[in-house]
Amino acid sequence: MTAAAQLVERIQARKGGLNPTLRRLAELVLAEPDRVKGMTIAGLAEAAEVSQATVSRFVRAMGASSYQQFRIMLAEGQAVRAEPRAPEVYEGIGLDDDPATMIAKIAHRQAAAIEAARRLLDPGQLAEAARLIAARDMLVFVAVGSSVLAAENGVMRFVRIGKACIFERDPNLQLFAIAGLAARATLVAISDSGRTRTVQAALHEARAAGMPSVVITSAPGAPVGRAADVVLATPPGGSEGEQGIHESMVAKTAQLMVVDSLYALVAVQEPATALPRLAATDRIIAKSRSR
Numbered sequence: 001m002t003a004a005a006q007l008v009e010r011i012q013a014r015k016g017g018l019n020p021t022l023r024r025l026a027e028l029v030l031a032e033p034d035r036v037k038g039m040t041i042a043g044l045a046e047a048a049e050v051s052q053a054t055v056s057r058f059v060r061a062m063g064a065s066s067y068q069q070f071r072i073m074l075a076e077g078q079a080v081r082a083e084p085r086a087p088e089v090y091e092g093i094g095l096d097d098d099p100a101t102m103i104a105k106i107a108h109r110q111a112a113a114i115e116a117a118r119r120l121l122d123p124g125q126l127a128e129a130a131r132l133i134a135a136r137d138m139l140v141f142v143a144v145g146s147s148v149l150a151a152e153n154g155v156m157r158f159v160r161i162g163k164a165c166i167f168e169r170d171p172n173l174q175l176f177a178i179a180g181l182a183a184r185a186t187l188v189a190i191s192d193s194g195r196t197r198t199v200q201a202a203l204h205e206a207r208a209a210g211m212p213s214v215v216i217t218s219a220p221g222a223p224v225g226r227a228a229d230v231v232l233a234t235p236p237g238g239s240e241g242e243q244g245i246h247e248s249m250v251a252k253t254a255q256l257m258v259v260d261s262l263y264a265l266v267a268v269q270e271p272a273t274a275l276p277r278l279a280a281t282d283r284i285i286a287k288s289r290s291r
Helices: 003-017 020-031 041-048 052-061 067-082 099-120 123-134 147-160 171-181 197-209 223-227 251-269 271-287
Strands: 138-142 164-167 185-190 213-217 230-233
Touching: 003 020, 003 067, 003 099, 020 041, 020 052, 041 052, 052 067, 099 251, 123 185, 123 213, 123 230, 123 251, 138 147, 138 171, 138 197, 147 164, 147 185, 147 251, 147 271, 171 185, 171 197, 185 197, 197 213, 197 223, 213 223, 213 251, 251 271
Parallel strands: 138 164, 138 185, 185 213, 213 230
Antiparallel strands: none
C-alpha cells in the first residue's frame, strides 16, 4: 500500500476519534482534497478556522513529517484514485491473471488487510469496548453480508468464555432482541460500509433503549459510527461506485482480526470466568472429533 493510500485511510479511520478542532481539519481534507492539496499551511488554517500550529499537529498525527510532505502524499492519493479501474471479480485480480498470480495477489491482499487493521485499531477504543462488554452479561450481534462471518466468529469466541450471545439474521428479530435485552446486553454491530440500513436501525434502537453499543466499521464517520458509543476502525477496502465492486472482498479479514482482539482482551481481563469456561468447551470440542 502506498504512503498516499495510507494517508487517506488513516484520516478516514481516525476522524471520529479526533477532538473537534482536528476533526474540522480531517473533514475539510476528505471533503475537498483537490482544494486542500493546493493550499499553503496558512490557507488551510484559515479555511478550517484553526491555528497553523494545529495544522502542523494534524499532519504529524496523520504520518507526514511536514505540511509539504502531507500535500505531496494527498496529491499522490488523488492521482491514484483518478486512474480508471479495469473490471474485476476480486480486488486486484485481473481477468488475465493465471492461478499462481491469483493466489499470490489474494494472499497479499489478505495480509495487507491484517497489517492495515493493526495500524488502525486504537488500543484506547478497544479497551473501552472491552469495558462495555464486561459490564453486561450478554452480547447481541448485528451484521449482514460478509460481515456475518465476523459476527458468527464473535458468538463462538465469547460463548466459550461464558458470555451469552444472540445473533439473529432476521432484522425484526434483531430489534426484538435489542428491545428485550437492553438492560442486560451490549450491542456489537458490524458494517464495513457504515451505511447498512438494518445495522443503522439496530443502533438507533439500542440508543433509544439505553443499550451500550460497539461498532466495527471502515467508515467511522458514516451513520453507524455516529450512532455508536465506541467505534473500532478497520481499513477501507473497495469504494462505493467502483466498477464490479460493491463490497470489499477483504473487509471480513480485518473484521475477524478486530473481533479476536476484542475477545482476547475481555478474556484476559476476566480470567476467573474465562479460563474454566475455555477448559469446559475444550472438552466438548475434543468429544466432537473422531480419533
